[in-house]
Amino acid sequence: MPSDYDKEAYPEPPRQTPAVDKQTALPNPALILSKLFYYSVDLPVTTVRGVVDGIRANNRSVYYHQKFRRVPDLTECQEGDYLCYYEAEMQWRRDYKVDQEIVKVVQERMRACHQREGSSYEQNCAREINQFNETTKNFQSRYGDLGAYASGRKCLMKQKERMMAAQTQTA
Template identity: 90%
Template sequence: MPTDFDKGAYPEPPRQTPAVDKQTALPNPALILSKLFYYSVDLPVTTFRDVVDSIRAKNKSVYYHQKFRRVPDLTECQQGDYLCYYEAEMQWRRDYKVDQEIVKVVQERMRACHQREGASYQQNCAKEIEQFNEATKNFQSRYGDLGAYASGRKCLMKQKERMMAAQASSA
């Protein structure tokens, strides 16, 4: 109904619900406690969360676009520089995960070619098979035999032993 209707022509119908019969003049303690909780706890927390959410919405960073700068390798860290050790270890772990994903992608390509070509996959998928063999050989030479608790330091020691063995066999 519009707000400017004629009240004489259209009187409000009488209420069907009875008026509340108050027994006491004291206010309801449950109402007081609920209002106290709302204004002292709920409203400030909700307001703070809304402010934080609005700030975070402006500075939204997408995790898969994160770019890490390259840090010095363990061989370039000064002795006792634990922050450098930590950064080098975290970089090694990222490199390890990337190398795992590279091997998975190459393996998926080889399997897809094998599925697509059927019985004649040996000659038609030679490029994919060669690429897979090269990727697994490189991954095994770098990360193989490191065990379950692989780390950048263990990998560096393995590389050092491999270089010393190659130098001893060439001499």
């Protein structure tokens, strides 16, 4: 500050912060409860979580690259082998989800080509359109008309019926 300032208009700030004027000698209950919660709940949970995260970081498996071993099909299961039935059903459900995603990806490619090419998409996107038509036809022939409660057993029966219908048409 310059030496010629008005000391009455601009008083100097206090040298020390004034002490809090306590009204009572009793401790603050909110402070006690917050410390109690911190030391009894928050600190142990945070410590355990840090330890668990440290262990998991060392052997982290990438969930989206999880590989399942192929299990026998329902036709290869022994009669009464319920574990084999269950594994085959889970394998069928994974295959069903993968096939759904394949159809979605092919459909997105066709739509992107349609968007990119505009009005001349029929001739410029013929490959994508054919691929989409073939993919949806294959998906429909395998999973179509299975209903809301689709299962590996229903799909197998549908495949057998389709094979029997093909046999009777050729004969």
